[in-house]
Amino acid sequence: MIKKPFLRYRDLTGQPDYILAFYHYFSPLDIKAGEKVRLDHKMQVIFYSYLMERKGMLVKEGLIYYVKLKRIVRVKYTNQERRYIESVINKIRGTESGRRKERIVQPAKKCINCGFLPYCNPLRQGSLYVREI
Incomplete structure (x- = not known):
């Protein structure tokens, strides 16, 4: 192992x-x-x-x-x-x-505790975070 x-x-x-x-x-x-x-x-x-x-x-x-x-x-x-x-x-x-281009949409509650949030840097739109890559 x-x-x-x-x-x-x-x-x-x-x-x-x-x-x-x-x-x-x-x-x-x-x-x-x-x-x-x-x-x-x-x-x-x-x-x-x-x-x-x-x-x-x-x-x-x-x-x-x-x-x-x-x-x-x-x-x-x-x-x-x-x-x-x-x-x-x-x-x-x-x-x-x-x-x-890809558009990624996640519920805010899923992103808020993610360790990658500072690096991903999505935009908050209401109850969602949105990021285009």
Whole structure:
């Protein structure tokens, strides 16, 4: 088991809570305090799996442990997930290069306690924060 490994592949970085080493493969493990299984948590673990694979590790699945639920969720990592995460990365890169503008709208209560609020610097519009990238 590796605790808090820093993963980097080219300009991509990530830091799962743990990497578990099994007999023939590795799995990222992320620990969540939430009370329900969420898609963004699954995508995060798939992204970690992608980074690990790019570093030469064989990854078959990612794991999410929900503390309040006392439950482990297994997230398969196959060619389909690899292609999906690559398409997401390419979409983000296209947005960053200015080829396409994206408008992000979040409820104010979600942004107000976010640690990235000073860096993101969205505009408050009523009960929402809005940012264009």
